[in-house]
Amino acid sequence: MLSDLVRKFFYGSGLLGLYHRMRNRRTLTVVMFHRVIDPADPRWNSCDPDYTLEASLFERCIRFLQRHYRIVSTDEVLAARNGERALPPRALLITFDDGWSDNVEFALPRLRAHSLPALLFVVADVIGRRLPFFQERLIAGWRLGRVKAADLVSAAGGTPSSGGNSIDDLRRAIAVLEGLDEATRERVFAPFAADTDDGLRHMVVADELNQLAQGGVCIGLHGKTHTPMPRAVDLDAELGGARAIVAAHLDPAIAPRTMSFPHGRYTPEIARRAHDAGYELVFTSDPTINPVDAGPHWLLGRIGFEQAGIVDRQGRFRADKLALLLFRKPQRQLAA
Template sequence: MRAAMLKDVSKKLLYTSGLLGLYHRLRNAGSLTVVMFHRTLSPDDPRWATCDPEYTLATGWLEQSLAFFRRHYNVVSLEQVLASRRTGAALPKRALLITFDDGWADNADYALPALERAGLPALMFVVADAVGTRQPFFQERLIAAWRRGAVTVREIAVALPSGEASAASSEEESIAGLRAVIARLEALEASVRTQVLAPFMTRLDDGHRHMVTVDELQRLQAGGVALGLHGKTHTPMKLATDLDAELSGARVSLAQQLGQAHASAESMSFPHGSFDAGIAQRAREAGYELVFTSVPVLNPTAPDVGWLLGRTGFETDAVVDARGRFREDWLALYLFRRQARRLA
């Protein structure tokens, strides 16, 4: 306990002394940091009680994160990154791009106003088929249902195909146990997974709307949030049976929903971080000028920005301690020390 307290105090001193900030200013001047958010909700919102706590920031924590970015980085837009890629235009020192994955309605409800108050641009990667739907992806539905007591880990585990069920039935009744069962569900063929979850679907519906609508997408764009794609169905690209649909099809689908004559999205990110070199090249050939991964590296900006970019995930436990306090020192240590590496 004493060693942990001393370590925590040392982190605070390293940050408050300014030494960590100086290290960042010198070391990361020629890098583009890309951060990856998912959801942000007010604790007063009825969706807060059952959201996935690992990937959802309370609105206050998001606002503190944005203030941190303003202090330590020069936040850039998608257009600035594209311009660097296309023309070699220099990005500012310690550039940072803010991204959001999936296309959650709460990004329009809460993230957009916070971004507007901070005067910061961002980029949202949208799952094309999720636009306008009410319920989220099966992983989030399961977590929400478990958190409100509508399902148990064991009953989901025993519903798995025989071999998987016997292995998963011993998982503990905890969110860690649930995530282990979800991982087994993710590995199943889509048709088999649908069959396994069919008896639970009524209990998995929480009655709330979670995914962004076309009107909200247009409001986000008007507020300075650019739109990219996150696949057509949120299927991991390595498991996709129709990769063209997940890449080119997603662009066409989103353009049609937005009333555009031609697919215009210049960027995409890989669902679940699933990709390989061949898939990345296919994405480039599908018309995406910038392709974002979940590889947690900083991106060199000289002589220009690469087309395949790393991103650093923004999980709650990276910035919030056990007492629910936002920790700038943790965030600084988490972001400033990342390796800088060109992915392609």
């Protein structure tokens, strides 16, 4: 209770905002979203709650970001990177990962209503695909009561905990599957496949990708298969090959100039290889604020957050929580 009151005081008094204006003046903050869905939409019942934001809360986040930052476009960041013009004080870039169809239906209209740009990193192989990644499909099956975590653990060769069927148990089981080679994982997943299909379309099609581009959302790359790049069998396919695939879906066919790492996993060598492959800006999931005194670096950190971290117990938006989450992150340049 006391800490909650303290948070509200420091934000409501303006002291936290003053701290932010002084501390983060010469920085670029990059925020990371995934899904944005209205609870009335049927996909709400099967989505992963850790990576999904209610549409109304996304609107509140936008207003918060407009109040405390100068929201910039990908082109503005690239121009600053090339020394053409400086970024404004407390610059912020909005990004989305993966390529969800709900970004078109719920995020894009709200961005356009506020005349805001954004950047979407799309997985090349999901364009035109109905079903999401196996992790999200297993979450869907569990939320719909069709998949039990213990059954998944057993299928993966592990020993399930007694009666464990929480979402944390499920995430631990998914982590086991993520560590398997592709052929073994597909064999383990196969018996669950039908139970993880909610019958809905989740991923973007080419027309939606172009709607986003025409609506002010720049299109970047998020790999070819969504495989963590340190585990990729063919890194060239995940970088240059995927770039060509995405470009072919865009009208006009423009190769992405930016990319982010699936699952946030990379090594310094992979980051350099991505940059050398032609990606002028490469984004991580390292939760850092990027200094820009000498212009933004080509390797940038991003800050993500879950819905549970920005609402109270009644599900109401808490600007003070979001402020504390964003304003105090470490400032760090990720590469020399």
